[in-house]
Amino acid sequence: MVLAARAELVTAKDPYFRGIDTDAGLPDGMRAMPDQSTVPKGRHLCFFDNGKGWLKYTFVRRTEDPQIVVEEIFSQ
Incomplete structure (x- = not known):
């Protein structure tokens, strides 16, 4: 589940999630x-599994290989 959440973040249109409804x-x-x-x-927060889990991460933009650095993970 964490890997799926990470994959969604790496491929997000705006990985910094600026503005309103950017995580739609x-x-x-x-x-x-x-x-x-x-x-x-x-640092950003990503809540997954309807809020039962979350991860704190930073996003490093690189042209060929975007990178998510996960600092902390929690899942119930």
């Missing part, structure tokens, strides 16, 4: 947002 393209039960709204390119 994610599957049902997933939601992503910046950890701090004042730092939109900083």
